[in-house]
Amino acid sequence: MSKMYSCSEVAERYNVQVITIWDWIRKKKLPAIKIGKQYRISADDITAFEESCRTAK
Structure with missing residues (x-):
């Protein structure tokens, strides 16, 4: 099983607010x-x- 990340860890990775991560999930x-x-x-x-999310393949 792969590592699991919290919303705050993912938000930090993408330099966005946690609420943005919640929105992406929703x-x-x-x-x-x-x-x-x-x-x-x-x-x-x-x-x-x-x-x-890649713009080019």
Whole structure:
């Protein structure tokens, strides 16, 4: 299983606010797993998200 990241860790990675990460999850742009009251994002999902956001292949 790949490493799981918190929303704050992902927000820091992309230099955005945590609320932006929540918005991406809510809009189904970024897959996440809800554990209790918190979301976790896998390293594989981050890689897939980055590939989907590429402007050139």
